[in-house]
Structure formats: C-alpha cells, structure tokens
Amino acid sequence: MSRLQHPNIVRLYELIDDPRCDQQFLVMECVRGWTLQRPVARRESIPEEDLRHWLREVYLGLEHLHIHGVAHRDVKPDNILWDPEQRRAKLTDFGTAALLSHSRDAPVGGTL
Template sequence: VLIDRRYHNRELEMMKALDHECVIRLQHHFEKAGRKRDETYLHLVMDFLPETIRSASLAYQKQRSRLPVDHVRVYLYQTLKALDYIHSKNICHRDLKPDNLLVDPAQLRLKLIDFGCAKVLVA
C-alpha cells in the first residue's frame, strides 16, 4: 500500500487492535521506500490461508458439484463470529464479499480480511 503521509492509516491501526480466531492476524508490518524519492510503501504480513471462499466455491463448480452444506454452515458461522467480534469493537468492515473471506478447506477455517475500507464507528 502506498503511504500517503497526509492521512492516517486506519487499516494498520485496526489490524494491531484485532485479535480473534476468525479475523486475519497481523504478524508484522514494515515500510519500504518506493522507486520515486517521496514514495513509501506499507507492507502488512498476515496469517496465510490458501484460498478465498470464492475460489473454493469455483473449484467445486468446475467439478460440477457444490460446496458441501456442512462446509457452508461452518464458514457462515465463522463469518458471523468475525462480524460479531469486529462489531463489538465498533468496527464496520464495509467491504464484506467472498474475496475478503480466506479459507483453509482442509481444516474448515475461515478468516475475515481486508480492513482497508473499514471504519471505527463512534457514538
């Protein structure tokens, strides 16, 4: 992500504060100079999960099959747990879509990602 020094990076601050099994974890972050003199890029190092819920679903479609209902239930439950957690922190994700749900089909694990559009709500 190209850093614009005029703006505070909300995603980094949110990622530092979040700690839940169904939300992607920030492992490390660092800045690196870009090619131009005044460019700086922020790199976020997070947990790895092999695919998105979209790609998992498409893999089943290619086999002329469907994502098993039991898997859908588990993934939906984990999605709702993630949303409940971030909402308890007054965070609105604002970009919930299949590409922002990483999954590990072998272990039936799901993690919510991409807090670039997220916003902390204040009362």
C-alpha cells in the same frame, strides 16, 4: 488492526512504514488455503453443513469486529480465506474498513 486478534480474522503482526520509498508493508498471518470465491467460480455444489460452518465462522469474525467498533465494509467471498489445516474461515482485506462511533454507529474517521 493488531488489537483485533480473533481466530476468524487474519492476524496483522506488524506494520512497517518505510519513509524512504513512501510505502507501508503489512506482515500478516499466512493462511494456506483459498478464498471462498474458489467454489463459487468453479460452480461447485457445497454441502449445507459446510456452508453453515463457513457462515458461522464469518459471523463470529464480524461480531468481533463490531464489538471493537470496526465495520469491514467489503465482505465478499474474495475477502474470506479458508484455512483447511485449522478448518477455519478468516476475514481479510481491511482496506475499506472503518471505525464506528458506538453512540450512533456512524463512521467517525474514514477508513482504518
């Protein structure tokens, strides 16, 4: 995940593995905004221009993942953050992501 640096992917800065308590901690980029589920839940009418912008941002993030052999496998509004300061949609929650084999695009090692 740390090698997947892209403006449309929430950045992972560090992974802390604490063997004393058998837990892992992710230090990630702080995105001050909301998920794209918020306007869905509120039944807001979103202007077409905004929707095109959001989808383009998601597409660019997914394209970057696929170029690097990663399948997100859980793309939904809850896993897309909107950063109003940068006007950028960012993919997050890679808990079900998988590495792909470029030869046949099949998962090769389970989840990331």
